[in-house]
Amino acid sequence: MKLINTLLMVALIASPVAACASESVNHSGQASKHSVMALGHGLHAGVKVASTAVAAPVAIVGSASVAAGSVLTESAKSLSYKPHSPKSKKIKSKAALEVSETTVTVGPAPNQAVQRSN
C-alpha cells in the first residue's frame, strides 16, 4: 500500500513535470529566455544579442564573401563533427556564406510583449 501511494504521488507529480520537460509543451521558459537574452545575463561581452523583425531567405548561390577556411577552423575548434556516411567526407565545401556575429533571437510571444509594456 505504501508503494502504491508513493507511486501514485510520484505519478501525479511527474505528470506536469513530464509535460514541462518534454519536447511538446511551451511554458514559462520563454519569458526567462527573453529576460536573459535582453539583459545579456550570463553572456560575455563579445556576444551581441538582438531581437528580430523579419527574416527573408537568401536565394542567391555563392554570394557570400567570408573565407571558408577561417570560418570552418573556428567552428572546428570547439565542435566535434561526425559525418553520417563516409561519402560525406569526400564532398567539397560549397562557397561559404557570411554569418553575422550578432546572436539573433525571436521576440517574446504577443501576450508576454503586452504584459511587458504595461
Next chain:
Amino acid sequence: MAFYRMFLPLLFIVFCSSYTVAGSQADVVAKYEPKRIAQFAKQVEKYAAARGARAFIIARLGRPEGELPKGVRYTHTAVAIYSNIKLANGEEAKGYAIHNLYQVPAQPERSYLLTDYPVDFFWGAQELKAGIVIPREEVQSRLIDLIDSGANKRLHNPKYSLISNPLTQQYQNCTEYTLDLLNAAIYQTTDLDQLKANTRAYFEPQKLRMSSLKISLAAMLRKEIVTKDHKGRPKMATFGSIERYLQKYGLVQHSLTLQENVSVDS
C-alpha cells in the same frame, strides 16, 4: 487492489517515459548557461555557412538521450534557411532562420508555425548537439522557394500528434511537417494527396519501439498522443528516417552530428 498494484506502476512508467518521441515545444528552461548555448548556436550556423548550406534540416535533443526509444536520436526537427535578418534596431544580420512547427502551449493537441533562430532552437536542449542534413543544391533552392513564397503554410495541419503517421494527413508533428516541406520542395507541389501518395511509395517511417500497452495508456491519458491514424504498431517520421530517405535517393550533400565537446573560451 490487484488492479491498482498493476495499473499504477504502468501509469508511472507511461508518464515518465512516453513523451520522448518527436516533440515540438517553442521553448523550455535552459539546461546550459546562455553563453554556451549562444556560442554553440553560432558555431552550428558557421559550420553550415562554411559548407555553403542555404537550406538544411536541423534537429535537436530535447530529452536525455537515454530516455529516447530505440532508433530515435532527436526530439525536434525543422528546416533552417540562410536569411537576411532585419533586426528590431534597424540593422541587418546574416544567418539562419529556423522554420518550425511547435505545439500550442495551452493546447498540446494543436500546433502553429514559428520562425525562430539557432539560439532559440537550442535553448532547451538537453545536449548541445545538432543533427544536420544538408540536401543537394536543387533541393535547397526548392525549399527556399517554397518557404519564401509562403506555400509552406499550406502544408501545415494544426491537429498535432506526437506520434503522427507521416503516411496520412490526419495529424502532423514537427518531423512530419519537415518531411512534407521536403517532399513539397522535391515534387514542387503542395497537393497533399499527391505528396502523401509519394510518401507512401518512397518513404520508410521509423517503427516506434515501445510496448503497445505503454502507447495505448499514453494515448488514453494525453490528447497529443493519438493512435487512430495508425494501423498496428505506430510508425513515424524521425530525423534519421528523413536522412535515410534523402540518402537513398541521392539527395544529400552532407549529413553529420555536431556536438560541443570542449569548453569554449570567452
